[in-house]
Amino acid sequence: MQYSNAKVISQEKIASDIYVMTVSYEGEETLPGQFFMLKAWENQLPLMRPISYFKKEPGKISFMYRIVGKGTLLLSKLKKGAKIEILGPLGNGFPCDQVKGKIALVGGGVGIPPLYDTAKILLQMGNQVDIFLGYKDELFALEDFAEICDSIFVSCEKGDEGYNGFVTDLLHCEHYDAVFTCGPEIMMNKIATMCRQKNIPVWLSMERRMGCGIGACLVCTCETNSGMKRSCSEGPIFNGNDLIID
Amino acid sequence: MFGLTYKSKIMLETIINGIKFKNPIIAASGTYGFGREYNNLYNVGMLGGISSKGLTLHKREGNKGIRIFETASGIMNSVGLQNPGVETFIKDELPWMKSLGNVVIANLGGSTIEDYIEGIRLLNKTDIDFIELNISCPNVKSGGMALGIKSNIAFDAVKATKEVCQKPMIVKLSPNAENIIEMAMACEAAGADSLSLVNTFKGMAIDIKRRKPIFDNTYAGLSGAAIKPIALRMVDEVCKNVRVPVIGIGGIYTVEDIIEFIMAGASAVQIGTANFSEPMICKELIENLEKYFQKEGIKKIEEIRGII
Numbered sequence A: 001m002q003y004s005n006a007k008v009i010s011q012e013k014i015a016s017d018i019y020v021m022t023v024s025y026e027g028e029e030t031l032p033g034q035f036f037m038l039k040a041w042e043n044q045l046p047l048m049r050p051i052s053y054f055k056k057e058p059g060k061i062s063f064m065y066r067i068v069g070k071g072t073l074l075l076s077k078l079k080k081g082a083k084i085e086i087l088g089p090l091g092n093g094f095p096c097d098q099v100k101g102k103i104a105l106v107g108g109g110v111g112i113p114p115l116y117d118t119a120k121i122l123l124q125m126g127n128q129v130d131i132f133l134g135y136k137d138e139l140f141a142l143e144d145f146a147e148i149c150d151s152i153f154v155s156c157e158k159g160d161e162g163y164n165g166f167v168t169d170l171l172h173c174e175h176y177d178a179v180f181t182c183g184p185e186i187m188m189n190k191i192a193t194m195c196r197q198k199n200i201p202v203w204l205s206m207e208r209r210m211g212c213g214i215g216a217c218l219v220c221t222c223e224t225n226s227g228m229k230r231s232c233s234e235g236p237i238f239n240g241n242d243l244i245i246d
Numbered sequence B: 001m002f003g004l005t006y007k008s009k010i011m012l013e014t015i016i017n018g019i020k021f022k023n024p025i026i027a028a029s030g031t032y033g034f035g036r037e038y039n040n041l042y043n044v045g046m047l048g049g050i051s052s053k054g055l056t057l058h059k060r061e062g063n064k065g066i067r068i069f070e071t072a073s074g075i076m077n078s079v080g081l082q083n084p085g086v087e088t089f090i091k092d093e094l095p096w097m098k099s100l101g102n103v104v105i106a107n108l109g110g111s112t113i114e115d116y117i118e119g120i121r122l123l124n125k126t127d128i129d130f131i132e133l134n135i136s137c138p139n140v141k142s143g144g145m146a147l148g149i150k151s152n153i154a155f156d157a158v159k160a161t162k163e164v165c166q167k168p169m170i171v172k173l174s175p176n177a178e179n180i181i182e183m184a185m186a187c188e189a190a191g192a193d194s195l196s197l198v199n200t201f202k203g204m205a206i207d208i209k210r211r212k213p214i215f216d217n218t219y220a221g222l223s224g225a226a227i228k229p230i231a232l233r234m235v236d237e238v239c240k241n242v243r244v245p246v247i248g249i250g251g252i253y254t255v256e257d258i259i260e261f262i263m264a265g266a267s268a269v270q271i272g273t274a275n276f277s278e279p280m281i282c283k284e285l286i287e288n289l290e291k292y293f294q295k296e297g298i299k300k301i302e303e304i305r306g307i308i
Helices: A070-076 A114-124 A142-148 A185-198 B002-008 B086-098 B113-124 B144-149 B151-164 B180-189 B225-239 B255-263 B281-296
Strands: A002-015 A018-024 A035-039 A049-052 A055-057 A060-066 A083-090 A102-108 A128-135 A152-156 A178-182 A202-205 A221-224 A227-230 A237-239 B014-016 B019-021 B025-027 B049-051 B068-071 B074-077 B103-108 B130-134 B169-172 B194-197 B201-204 B219-223 B246-249 B268-271
Touching (some): A049 A060, A049 A070, A060 A070, A178 A185, B019 B103, B025 B281, B086 B103, B086 B113, B130 B151, B151 B169, B219 B225, B225 B246, B225 B255, B268 B281
Parallel strands (some): A102 A128, A102 A178, B103 B130, B130 B169, B169 B194, B246 B268
Antiparallel strands (some): A002 A083, A035 A049, A035 A083, A202 A237, A221 A227, B201 B219
C-alpha cells in the first residue's frame, strides 16, 4: 500500500455515466478485486472514493466507474494531465489460488470491472472461466472481456441485447467449482444463497461506505459469522459462507 | 557557539501533566485504530502521541447499518465503539504502541461507572502513559452521551474514576454538553488532570428516497472542517476558565488551524477526520509546523500559547 500523486493519462466516457480513467502508476503489484482510494479535490469533499481497478498495465492503471455522486462527478471531469491522489492497492482481492477447475464470474453494473483482471488471471492459471455480465439498460466493457474470454453470457433488464432479465437467471451454479461475484448486494445475496444450497464455494465483493480505506476507522464493516469485519482490509472479498446475509 | 546553536533550535515539544510529547500532534481516537495501518504509510512514532481507538471493558461489535456519511465539509459517523476490549488491547496492541517511542493514550469509554473503573484498574497495571476518559461518545445509547451532557453527572463520574486512576487522566469533552464551560470546570474540580475537546457534534441525515434516517441510531457524530470554528470557540472558552492543560480537537487540517488552537490556549491538538482524505497529514503537519515556526521566528509553543 502506498499513497502517491498520479497523473491522469486518459479519460473516456464509454456509456451514459460510465467512464474509464487511466492514471500513471508505479506502485506495488495488484491482486484482482483490490481497490484504490482516489481523490482529486481539496476540502470540499472530506472523503476519498474507493474504486476497484479495472486494468493494470506497465506504468498505468485504469478505473471504470459510474457517476453516482459529487466525488465520481469530479473524477469524471478530470482531463489528461490532471493530478490525482491514489492510495492503494487496498483490500484482499479474489482468492484465485484457492479455486481450481470451472469458475463462474458474475458481475452486475459497475461490479463488472474488477472481474476483468480476475478472469485474466484465472485463465492464465489454466482454469475454465464463464463470465456472466448483468446490465440494466446499456452494455459496456463487453469488448474488453471478449478479448480475453470466449464464454460470456449477457443479460440486460431493459434492452434488446442478450437475455432479457436478471443475470442471476442465467447462472446454474451447480455447473461450477466456484463462483466469484461483484455487483449490487441484492444480486450477490441471491447468488450466495443459490450457491450455499448447492454447496458451491462462493466469494462476494462487498461494497460499503468507507472512511480511511486502510482498516483504521471501522466504518465499512460487514457482519460475518466471526463478528464485524472491515470490508476495506479483511475484505472487500468475503467467503459467502462467512457472511451473514439479510 | 554552542549557546547560539542551542538557542536557534526549534522546540516543537509540549508537556502535559509532566509528560513530554515531542510535538503537539496527536492522532485522535477512532480515526487511527492503534496506529498499525498508518504505520504502513509512514513511521507513526514521529507523532507526539496516539490516542487509541475507543476502548470498553468488554469487546464490542459496534453499530449495524451505515456507519459513515459525508456532509458539506464534514462526515458523520456511527461506529458505536467497536473495539477488542481492554484486556485484548493490553495484550495485543499496547506493547507494539509502546515500542513506537511516543506518548500512548488509552481512550476509555463505557456504559457504567463500574466498567470504567474496572477498565482503569486493568490499565493501571500497564505502562500506558495516559488514560483519556471518553465521556462523550454520541454513538452508544446508554452511558457515554448522558455523562457528556450534564456537568453534575460528569463530575461524579470523573471523581469516581479518578480515585482509582493511577495514570494522568485526560477527560474528553462533548460539544453537546449543556454548557461547555461548566462542564470543563466540573471535570477539573472532580480531578481531571487535563481536558481534550471536542468530540463529535450530534447530527442527523435523512435518506429522502427511503424516507428514513440514514443511521440506524437516527443521530450520529459530525466531525471534520465543518466543526472547526465551533470547536475553536469552545477550546477558547474552556482555556479561559480552567487551569489544567487542554488538548484541542475539531476539524484541524492545516498548520494554521493548529496555530489557532494553540493561540486559544491548547497545549496540543488531535488530528482525526483529516486522516481520511489526507492519509499522510500527521507527518506533513509535523514537518510544516516546524517550517512555520522557523519562518515566523517562533522557538517554542509556549511563546504563542494562549495569547488570545
